Amino acid sequence: MAAKYTKGIAGIWLEEAQILKATRKVRESGFTKFEAISAYPIHGMEEAAGIKRSWIPYVAFTMGLAGLAGGLALTYWTSAVNWAVNVGGKPFFSLPAFVPIMFELTILLSALSSVGALFYACGIPRMDPPVIDPDLSCHKFAIFIPHNDNGYDEAKIESMFKELGATEVKKTEY
């Protein structure tokens, strides 16, 4: 996937509590396109960054239903329409016997489509995205504000980051 990266400015923090506070502040300052980066999911981050609840469950539910209907259609059409064979006097449309197939296909489609949706939502897979700091996947935290965000002003952002306890401020692309 060809990826486009934007230039911007990033601040780096060392404490979980500080990054939460900083994220809240950045959001209150009117920025909307910023990214908060961490090595693990942080409790309370969604609220601080103003992230809406993920839409992936809708995909999972819809595709689960599709799997269920697909399982019913497959078993019904093959066993009762296309190749109706009398197996021990059982009805051609033996619904209880088809339940396991329908169930498994529900789970399969739902699970695979939610992973597909995750890939779409996160823009992965992509090769070698820019790394602001290799320690961000270990013990450091960062906020990245892209140059095209509302009221982008490098000097102001830098001083805001410093005020919020950032140990480092970098001009970078992400």
Next chain:
Amino acid sequence: MMKRSPLVLGNKTLKDVTDDICAPVERFPSKGWVGMFLGAKTLLLFYIGILASVVGVGIGLLGVNSPVFWGTMIVTFVFWIGIGHAGTLISAVLFLFRQKWRTSVARTAEAMTVFAVMTAGLFPLLHTGRPWLDYWLFPYPNQRGPLWVNFRSPLLWDVFAVSTYATVSMVFWYIGLVPDFATIKDRAKNKLRRTVYGALSLGWRGTAKNWSHYEMVYLLLAGLSTPLVLSVHTIVSFDFAVSNLPGWHTTIFPPYFVAGAIFSGFAMVVTLMTLVRIGFPEFKNYVTLDHMEVMNKIIMTTGMLVGYAYASEFFIAWYSGNQYERFVFINRAFGPYGWSYWIMVSCNTIFPQLFWFRRFRRSIPVMFVVSILVNIGMWFERFVITVTSLHRDFLPSSWGMYAWSWFDTGVLVGSFGMFLTLFLLYLRLFPAVSIAEVKPVLHVGYDDKGGHH
């Protein structure tokens, strides 16, 4: 408020966690690992040889014959599928119940699931005797007229259940690994490592939006895997329960099989975790004695569940008034295969009772021995169900014995070679504890100043 004991010992910082868990992946393998790997690999090569003979000559090499048409292949298939269940249980069910202790063991348990299901999956395919025609098991449009698979057969439900289970557990495991691959990539010192782990991490960036979606998908997969894991062994039990054979035709089979699967799976997790703790001492801070103790409690509980099932089968055999049913169960305990029944009963219901005592629950040598006994017992449980029900049926004229050959032994022992080879490779190449999941629970059990409660 109840005091909690720490989930991770040693007052670790975030960086310590990454360093500790990445260490086995980044350093040169120890002599112990190489020794075990060569042993496992030799066993795998032997297994490949055995399977090649069985495929080349035919399954007549195994002891299956009239009247015992299901033998080692099916027994060992059910055994390995059962082993897989603890992994999904730890990673999915305990996740839904917000059991934070699962984070330290979930990754390895899931790896165990994936490898156990891979090992198991081969057996039914080879048991068909003509594995090159196994694609007939799948419903696909074909040139033989409107010829479809029989969806009313439990054997076909099994195809769907096992392949769905294999796919979903692999995806669940991999999704959990993605952020940790990104961590290893960022620490990589050479280009090859950076490229390989970079590709495996799919370009994961760890932004708050990514994590938000990621956590939702993880929850969804856990929610979907939970009924899935129950369905898989239920459907495996249908392979038996839906037939009319005394000893198989039992309504207790689905819950009994699921309980047995969890029982044997947890025993295998304990066996492997004791070995991992010995091989990689840094993991002792993550997989603590508290973790092992909780798993031993689960082994004891599910051990009593299967014990209850054994008793209840006997009771129903008597209470049903069905003479064939009664005969099968008396024959099972006191007939020619009585020895296997008593191995099963003693390994599965007696030895796990040791875990009533805290001292044994927390003793590594005791739990190691008991977990192995449980696995032996659970293999024999499947042997008892399959072989003893088949060798004596309605007509004495059709009675016979299972002609166990050394190929049966080879298949059974060799399958451990495959499983262990995969597992040992996993321990060296993948982070064996979930880095991203352990970090948020680091503070559990510590007060603000970093001391224990």
